[in-house]
Amino acid sequence: MPFTATVLTILPDMFPGPLGHSLAGTALNNGVWGLKTLDIREFASDKHRSVDDTPAGGGPGMVMRADVVGRCVEDAIARQPDVPVIAPTPRGKPLTQQRAKALSEGSGVILLCGRFEGIDERVFDHTFSNGTQIEQVSIGDYVLSGGEMAAMVILDSVVRLLPGVMGAAESESEESFSVDASWDGLLEYPHYTRPREWEGRTIPEVLLSGNHARISAWRRAQAEERTRLWRPDLWEAYEARREASPKGKPRKGRS
Structure with a gap:
C-alpha cells in the first residue's frame, strides 16, 4: 500500500494542484503515493451544508464548527486509523526536514485544512476514537487564507522523500x-x-x-x-x- 494523504477541506477542487506536476505529479500518476480529499461540507447536518458559525464572545469573521469538523476527522481516521492527523496553522510547531522525513517513512497522513478565522478549539483539545490528537504544524510566521496551500507545502516536502520520487539517493x-x-x-x-x-x-x-x-x-x-x-x-x-x-x-x- 503506497503512502496515502487524505486532505480534509471545503475546497477539494484545489487538489492535486501543484502536486499534480513535476516529480510529485509523476509519482502520483505512477502510484508511488496516493491523494484523496474529503469535503468537510459533506459532514454538515443542514440543507445549506454549513461548516461555520459566528465566534462565541463576538468578533470578526466566522469559525469552523467543532461538530462538523469532528465528524469529518473521525471519518478520515476510520479510513486511515494508523496515520498522524496534522492541521496547518501559524501557531503550530515549525515544519522541519526531520519531521518531513519521519512522515515520509510512515504509511500516510491526514491533513485538516482550516478556513475563515480558524477551527473551534475543542477539535484540537479532543482525543479522537483511535487515541489521536491533532498535531498543529506551521510552515512559517505568516497567515494564509486557508490551510490548503500550507497542506500542499507539507505534502511536497514529504512526497519528494518517498523512495523512487527524486531519483539519485544522494540528492536529499x-x-x-x-x-x-x-x-x-x-x-x-x-x-x-x-x-x-x-x-x-x-x-x-x-x-x-x-x-x-x-x-x-x-x-x-x-x-x-x-x-x-x-x-x-x-x-x-x-x-x-x-x-x-x-x-x-x-x-x-x-x-
Whole structure:
C-alpha cells in the first residue's frame, strides 16, 4: 500500500494542484503515493451544508464548527486509523526536514485544512476514537487564507522523500537542513552548470578540477560559511554539536 494523504477541506477542487506536476505529479500518476480529499461540507447536518458559525464572545469573521469538523476527522481516521492527523496553522510547531522525513517513512497522513478565522478549539483539545490528537504544524510566521496551500507545502516536502520520487539517493542527503550525518543541518552549498562563463562570472575552478577531495572540502566550507552568515541560529546549533563531539572533531560521517 503506497503512502496515502487524505486532505480534509471545503475546497477539494484545489487538489492535486501543484502536486499534480513535476516529480510529485509523476509519482502520483505512477502510484508511488496516493491523494484523496474529503469535503468537510459533506459532514454538515443542514440543507445549506454549513461548516461555520459566528465566534462565541463576538468578533470578526466566522469559525469552523467543532461538530462538523469532528465528524469529518473521525471519518478520515476510520479510513486511515494508523496515520498522524496534522492541521496547518501559524501557531503550530515549525515544519522541519526531520519531521518531513519521519512522515515520509510512515504509511500516510491526514491533513485538516482550516478556513475563515480558524477551527473551534475543542477539535484540537479532543482525543479522537483511535487515541489521536491533532498535531498543529506551521510552515512559517505568516497567515494564509486557508490551510490548503500550507497542506500542499507539507505534502511536497514529504512526497519528494518517498523512495523512487527524486531519483539519485544522494540528492536529499546534501540539501539544506539534511538530517544526514555528514551535513548535520547545514545550509546547502552553491550549485553551478554550463555555460562556464556568464555575464563575466565563471564557475569556481575547484569544481572543474576533477579532484573530488578538493571539491568536497570546498562544498563543506561554502555550506558552513552560508550557514554562519545567513542562519546564525543554525550555525550556533551546529557549533554546539561540533564542540560536544570528542575533542571538537566532526562526528562520524562528516568529510
